[in-house]
Structure formats: C-alpha cells, structure tokens
Amino acid sequence: MTRDIRFLGRRFTLREALLLGFCATFIVLTRAALRLHFSLPGHSMFFLTFFLLMARGCVPKIGAATLVGVISGLVCMLLGMAKLGPLIVANFILPAMVVDLAGFAYPRMVRSYIACLLVGVIASATKGVTGILLDYLMGMDPDVVVRHVFIATIASAIFGALGAFMVPPVIRRLQANDLIPSSER
Amino acid sequence: MRDHTAFRQRRIRTSDYACQYMAVDSFVHRLGAGAKLLIGALLGAAAVLAHEPWSLGVVLALNAGYYFGARLTLSGLWRDTRYLLVQSVIIMGLYAARYGVPAGLWPGLQIALQIGLFFVPGVVFLRTTQASQMMRGLGKVLPYRLSFLVFTSFRFVPLFAREIRQIAMAQRLRGARLSGVDLLNPGNWRDMFHCLMIPLLVRALKTSDEVALSAEGRGFGIRPERTYFDALLAQKALPDGDRDDDAPSGSIGPQASVCGSTDRSAGSKASGRGVARRMTSREDP
Amino acid sequence: MLRVKLLSYTYERGRAPALSDVSLTVGAGECLCVTGQSGCGKTTLLLAIKGLLHKGSLTGDIELDAPDRCQEPFRDSVGLVFQNAETQILCSTVAEELAFGPENLCVPPDEIGRRVHSSLESVRLTGFWSRNVERLSAGQKQRLAIGSVLSMSPRLLLLDEPTSQLDAPGKAELAAVLRDLKRRGYALLIAEHDLKPFEDLADRFLVMEDGRILSESNRIPIERFEFGASGASSTNSDARRATEHCWKPRAQLGRLDGDKARRNEPAVATDGLHLSYPGVGEVLKGIDLSVVQGERIHLHGQNGSGKSSLLACIAGAVRPDSGSITVAGKKVTPRVSLFGKVGYLLQNPQRQLFEDTVHEEVAFSLKRLRLPASAVDRQATEALETCEAGHLATRLPLSLSFGEQHRVALASVLAPRPELLLLDEPFSGLDLQQRIRLLRILSSLRDRYGTTVLMASHDLVLDPSWSDRRLTLENGTLA
Numbered sequence: 001m002t003r004d005i006r007f008l009g010r011r012f013t014l015r016e017a018l019l020l021g022f023c024a025t026f027i028v029l030t031r032a033a034l035r036l037h038f039s040l041p042g043h044s045m046f047f048l049t050f051f052l053l054m055a056r057g058c059v060p061k062i063g064a065a066t067l068v069g070v071i072s073g074l075v076c077m078l079l080g081m082a083k084l085g086p087l088i089v090a091n092f093i094l095p096a097m098v099v100d101l102a103g104f105a106y107p108r109m110v111r112s113y114i115a116c117l118l119v120g121v122i123a124s125a126t127k128g129v130t131g132i133l134l135d136y137l138m139g140m141d142p143d144v145v146v147r148h149v150f151i152a153t154i155a156s157a158i159f160g161a162l163g164a165f166m167v168p169p170v171i172r173r174l175q176a177n178d179l180i181p182s183s184e185r
Numbered sequence: 186m187r188d189h190t191a192f193r194q195r196r197i198r199t200s201d202y203a204c205q206y207m208a209v210d211s212f213v214h215r216l217g218a219g220a221k222l223l224i225g226a227l228l229g230a231a232a233v234l235a236h237e238p239w240s241l242g243v244v245l246a247l248n249a250g251y252y253f254g255a256r257l258t259l260s261g262l263w264r265d266t267r268y269l270l271v272q273s274v275i276i277m278g279l280y281a282a283r284y285g286v287p288a289g290l291w292p293g294l295q296i297a298l299q300i301g302l303f304f305v306p307g308v309v310f311l312r313t314t315q316a317s318q319m320m321r322g323l324g325k326v327l328p329y330r331l332s333f334l335v336f337t338s339f340r341f342v343p344l345f346a347r348e349i350r351q352i353a354m355a356q357r358l359r360g361a362r363l364s365g366v367d368l369l370n371p372g373n374w375r376d377m378f379h380c381l382m383i384p385l386l387v388r389a390l391k392t393s394d395e396v397a398l399s400a401e402g403r404g405f406g407i408r409p410e411r412t413y414f415d416a417l418l419a420q421k422a423l424p425d426g427d428r429d430d431d432a433p434s435g436s437i438g439p440q441a442s443v444c445g446s447t448d449r450s451a452g453s454k455a456s457g458r459g460v461a462r463r464m465t466s467r468e469d470p
Numbered sequence: 471m472l473r474v475k476l477l478s479y480t481y482e483r484g485r486a487p488a489l490s491d492v493s494l495t496v497g498a499g500e501c502l503c504v505t506g507q508s509g510c511g512k513t514t515l516l517l518a519i520k521g522l523l524h525k526g527s528l529t530g531d532i533e534l535d536a537p538d539r540c541q542e543p544f545r546d547s548v549g550l551v552f553q554n555a556e557t558q559i560l561c562s563t564v565a566e567e568l569a570f571g572p573e574n575l576c577v578p579p580d581e582i583g584r585r586v587h588s589s590l591e592s593v594r595l596t597g598f599w600s601r602n603v604e605r606l607s608a609g610q611k612q613r614l615a616i617g618s619v620l621s622m623s624p625r626l627l628l629l630d631e632p633t634s635q636l637d638a639p640g641k642a643e644l645a646a647v648l649r650d651l652k653r654r655g656y657a658l659l660i661a662e663h664d665l666k667p668f669e670d671l672a673d674r675f676l677v678m679e680d681g682r683i684l685s686e687s688n689r690i691p692i693e694r695f696e697f698g699a700s701g702a703s704s705t706n707s708d709a710r711r712a713t714e715h716c717w718k719p720r721a722q723l724g725r726l727d728g729d730k731a732r733r734n735e736p737a738v739a740t741d742g743l744h745l746s747y748p749g750v751g752e753v754l755k756g757i758d759l760s761v762v763q764g765e766r767i768h769l770h771g772q773n774g775s776g777k778s779s780l781l782a783c784i785a786g787a788v789r790p791d792s793g794s795i796t797v798a799g800k801k802v803t804p805r806v807s808l809f810g811k812v813g814y815l816l817q818n819p820q821r822q823l824f825e826d827t828v829h830e831e832v833a834f835s836l837k838r839l840r841l842p843a844s845a846v847d848r849q850a851t852e853a854l855e856t857c858e859a860g861h862l863a864t865r866l867p868l869s870l871s872f873g874e875q876h877r878v879a880l881a882s883v884l885a886p887r888p889e890l891l892l893l894d895e896p897f898s899g900l901d902l903q904q905r906i907r908l909l910r911i912l913s914s915l916r917d918r919y920g921t922t923v924l925m926a927s928h929d930l931v932l933d934p935s936w937s938d939r940r941l942t943l944e945n946g947t948l949a
Contacts, residue, residue, distance in 0.1 A: 414586070
C-alpha cells in the first residue's frame, strides 16, 4: 500500500489538505473571537492575510491559499457568521488568489518581510473590488464610490499588511524546527 | 475535558452573535435551502433595482415581511443590522460632503438603505437554516473530497477553540501579554504570534497527521466512489429504545426535537447536527 | 489470525531502525499486550501491521489469515484504533462517525445501518445515535473510536494506548468492552504502558525495547511495572533508587528557611468557591480548600469532576461565580497578576513551547519579569538542571521528544520560582520511567524552594506516599 491519497486534481496529500482545512478553521475562529471584542472595520483582514500566507508557507503549492479561502468561506457560512451572505466567499477567495499568484511569482515570498507586506496590502485591497461592484450596482454616484471604497479599503489594507508582517518570523521559526518544508516547489 | 468546553460556552452564550439560527417554527424555516436562496436572490435584485422612494418602500415592506414572517425578533434585527449602521453613516457622510447637507441626505439614505436591504435575505437565510441543512446542501453541490475537508474543518472548530484557550491561559501565566487589554497595544501583537500562533500551528500540524492517519486507516480515498448512509433516516427506522436521548426537552417549539440546540454559535453549535448526510443513497461516479 | 515474521522497519529519515526482527502471532479470540517505554516501537509496529507505513524501508512478512475482501491495497480485516480519540473522530455525530469507514468501502447503506447499530451495541453506546461527539466524555470518545473501526468489520483489532486519557471507570468500561469483543472471537493486539486494566483480559504480554522484542510472558511483567504501594514492596531497582532519596513526607521534612516557609499562612486557600457554566450546570459547588506552604497535594477525581476548573480558578484564569481565593497571601481578583507566583503546566507541554532554543524558552518568563540578564541566565540554567534537562539547553524545543518537551516545559514554568505549581494531568503520555523522573523532580522542589505543588490527576500517583494529602473531587465537591 504505497499510494498516497490525493486531493483536488492530485495536487495535495490528505495531510496537506487537512492542514489547509485547519488554517481555515483558525480563520473562522479568530474571526469569531475578534467580532466579540472589537468592532473596528477591516480587522478581520488581520488574521485572514496571516493565515492565508501561513497556509502558503506550510504547503508551498499553487492553490493552497485558494483552498483555504474556499473552506473558510463555507465554514463561516455554516456557522452563520457570513453576514454578507454569498459575498463572503468572494471576500475570502479573492485575497487567497492574490496570495497564490504571489506565491507563483515569487516562491520564497513567505520568508521576506517586504514581499509579505506587499502581498498583504494587495490581498486586503481586493475587498475594495467587491465594494466597488456593490456600490456600482446600487447606482451610487461614481464620485462617492471612489471615496467610499477608499475608506473601506484603507482600514483593511492596514490590518492586512500588519497580519502579513507577522508571517516571516513565524515561518522561519517553523522551518528552523523542521516542521514545515523549507524548500519551495 | 468537559470543564473547558463549558467555559467556552459561557463566553459565547453571553455574547450576542448576529445571524445565529433561531429555533422557532415558521413557514420560512420549513422552506428548503434552495427556495430560500432563490427568494434571497430575488429580494437582493429588487434592492439593487429600487431607486425610487415608492419602490424602495415596497422592497422594505417585502423584506420586513420576510424577516418577521420567519418569526424573528426586533432585537434580533438590531443585532443583525447594526454592523450596517456604521456603513450607512459613512455613506451618508460622504454624500453630505459631496452635495451639501440637505441635498446629499436623501441619496445617501437611499443607497444605505439599498445596501442594508441587499443583506437582509442573507440574514434570514442564516437565521432560519440549520448547519445540518446547509451541510446537506453543500454535500450535494460540492465534490465529496472538498466537502469532507469543509466538514472536518467544521468539526475541529470547537476542538481548536479549546486549544487556543488553553494555550493562551498557560502563556499568560508565563508572562505573555495576551489579555484583551494587552492586545489593544499593537506592541504586544508579537506575543500573540509567537506565544499563541506558533504552538497553535504546531498543534495543527500534529493534528493533521493524526487525522490523516485516522481517515486513511478507515479507508478514506481508497476508492474513487463511496456510498452514503443517512443517519437520520436510518434512526427513524429504529425501535424506540435506540432513539437518541439527547434531544432537549422542548419548550422551544415543534422543531425542537429535531433541531436540538437553540443556537449555532461556536460554543454549542454542533448539538443539532444529527442530520448531516444526504437522504438518498447513491454512488458517486 | 496474524503472523508477523522478522519484521524490520526504518523511517525515511531515521538513523536507527524503529523495528528490528519483530516476530509475533495473534490467534482469533486471543489478546496480546505489547508494552515498553516511549519510543520503543509499539506504535510503529501497529502502523506496519495495518499497512500505513508508506515511506521508509520495510522488510519481513505480515501474514493475515483473513483474506482482504476488497481489491484495493487496504487491509480491511485489520482495524487500528489510535491513541488520541479526540483527533481520530472525524464526523460530528456518533452515527456518522460509525458510518464513515463502511461508506469509504462502498458498503450498501442498509448494511451500514446494521453495522452502525451493532457497533453501538458492542461499545455500549446504544442510544447515542445522533449524539454530538463534542458532548461525549473521554471514555465514550475512546469507545466511539473503537466502534468506528468495528463497523468496518475487522477480525483483528489493534489498539494504541487506549487507556492513556481515561479515568478508572473509563478504563474498567473499556476493558469490559474489549472482553466482550475477545469472547466474540476478535483478535486483539494492544500497545499500552498501563497493563493493570487488562490484567485478566490479555493472554500474553510482550515487552519491547528499541524496536526489539525483549521478552514474552503470560503474566504482567511485574518487576518492571508494578510499583509497590509504598515503595517498600517494590522489586524494581529503579523505582527503589528513586524513592530512596526523595519525596519525604511532610512530617519528615526538615525545617524550611524561615523566610520561605510562612508556616501559618496557607499557600492556597479557597472559601466557598462556586462556578457554573450555562448548559452544563454547576461545576464547582462550594470548594473550601486550604493548602499549607510546601505541601504536596494530589487532587484526584474522574474526568469532568471539575479538577481543571478548580486549577484554572486558582490560577486566576477563570473567575468563579462566588467565593474567594487567596494565593500566596494575595486575594485573587481579575486585576491581580499571579505571574511569577503561580506556575501552571498544561497536560500537553507542546502547547506552550515556541522559542528558538530551550534556554530562551526557559528564560522567557524571567525576561518578562524584567530580571537582570545575569539573573535570567542563572535562573534559567538552574531550572533546566532541576528538571534534568541541562543538556538540552541549545536544542530546538519543538524538535525534542515528548518526554524532553515535558521537562523543558516544566523548567520554563519553574524558572521564575513560583510559590505554587499547578499541574494538570502531568502523567498523561509519559511512560513509567518518565513518571518516576517527574515525581523525583517535583519532590526536589520543596527542599530547594519550598514550592507548593497541586497536582490534578485521574490516575493514582505511582507512589501514594509521594503526596502529603490526597483530595478527591467528586461532582464539584471535595470528598
């Protein structure tokens, strides 16, 4: 019995897939915990970018972050935490795709502070995309749309960047302990 | 271990979560998840299209009817929508800044209301649909291996919540700055990642090893297809003595015996999920 | 049923073989117990028999009488129950969990229903059909884990340390379930430290060391695992040596330094402590506790009796509904920090390690206490020496073995020289040698620092004379 159980187009092993599932669990949990204590706009980006980048660091394969995004969106929905309804899935998946793309472009990204910061900002700025779409649908004045999205995004981007900034030291320590692979594929 | 489960419950219960399942019986509760999503889509579209005061009024009335038709409460509505208030204030402020005070107020209010109404059907969906119902729906839509991942992540939510609480408690006694007050100071956030997140990730790595072995040991993934067993359906066929004795003695309503717990928050969310799988048995190609 | 011949296995990155030339047989209706210290290869042996070792090099033969009923390379006639019930349960409700295995094997749903039903009966969980797994006790979870394997109708059952998380009634219930299974013709292979519960269940006992089988006998290998009631009847030389120079009962204890022993002041005092959780009810019902400075207390009680809650209250991590707690002369309130005064060791030490080196790990609290660098260094080194972990100082904490991590975590808790040490199930996961070592370390604390030790455990301490007092917590009250 030497075969591995593979996931999603034979991309992930069962173990990796489960680990990504747990990253999603953490996103959901931290989101729930933060909602209890703070009501700052954009704060949920803090842990979202952190765990998306961690997922990328723990399973350095394309698609890892996106899988985490999909699972966490769905689990949030199961727990009734998705006050935006189906939009939450987009809210999770877009940043995840940014992380995956960045990982594709620069595999060693998770070890670099600057790269993480940049990815964090871009990933959390995708929140603005859904914002623009919604505002536009509602027939909001284009002038106001720009300012509204700017306000909504700037908070997310700051939190996202902060969350991303915490990734490299954690990744380095886990790699130093040989707990996660340090060579990127 | 029971004691830790418990103090999680205390904290979550005293909080007032928005969008939690309400264990009452109403025609909306009895609708299928698909029907509710369809109604939601229609109401959402109506909110997008309603620009005039009268049409907005109609949509508002429809949504109110939908919300209260589901026997949801006014205080519930406040909890569900107060997050949107901040949003509304920002939008109205922006409009006022752009067009001046009397002129900008109405369009601002209109947009804010539209956005609010756009979200109400989703709130009703979450308030009237049990996790188990959603899981069954997801099981139909998603490929099995993906839904397995989603359900496993879901199953481990309480376990990791307990884990986080334990780690935080021990590290605080070792001097880590992890209390709520400490975390208001960004200077202490480093502690959260080092003292809390590293042990947590280490646990996650270990747990994923163990869960993977357990799944593999029970034949997960050895065949491309699998059968489906419906626990609820099979339970109904059992003699009385074998019925679950866990159903709460119900004062909650006719649904209580089926749906179990009164809320679905992280604390006690899982108790009513006896009905997670599909009704029919089939083999996936 | 099972014949293993000259089985050897080396892990992919392992230097020494994890198993070497292991041969054994288990017949139908027979129960074989494998025992040995942590890391002796017990778990690897079970994984090899189940066929879950993919990488590394495996030589030798594993023969099973029961032919596998499915074409896939999967040994469905062997069922493996892992050590940690909590993480091997994959579904949210009992019935789903039991159905998980058969579903994967494409058993028709009607047949699954019958199997789920009979598995529930076999593990004595009838009536738990749609119960949420989070609401089960540790013992019930363990039995559910066994049931979830039984529903795949194996002939041979492998169990990896099934009693490690269980209290006495849980162990008894488990043994009864296994006895039934054995009578019905299942072959059982159990890897376990604590053989007492299986005394009249097991037919033979194997002792393993470093991947080899040392001996086989029909009785519990007494000389290694029986630790006499008071240490006097012990035939184990290690245990005797351990008892010789430590854990003097309080009565024999020499005078403590006047400064440290505030004789008349209790180290811990609780008065009318009540704690309840919504949905669970009252967990602590008026606990009045008084512990003298330097006392060693064993807080005994079954799972769910409120031990952990009591420790959490004393540590100031949970606020009681009513009642007062005084620790080291200070009243415990949310605003008083007990940091540095109280040490608290978690059940699983892996949960509190995070630094780059063991030394830094231990020094963490000291730095947070803003001690001068020289004192930090001295106290950290001293704590490591106390915990017999001085040689590990430069290692990475997260890459150590379980036993080593346990000692490092203890050192990190002890470094600030707490007046009170709280331990929650400190023995779980440790083998006999490690347990003795832990007791030895804990005993030395009083002589050196006058530390009060409050240990919560559902097991009896190896040597009852270690503790000055044993308190039994039952349903939230002290008996």
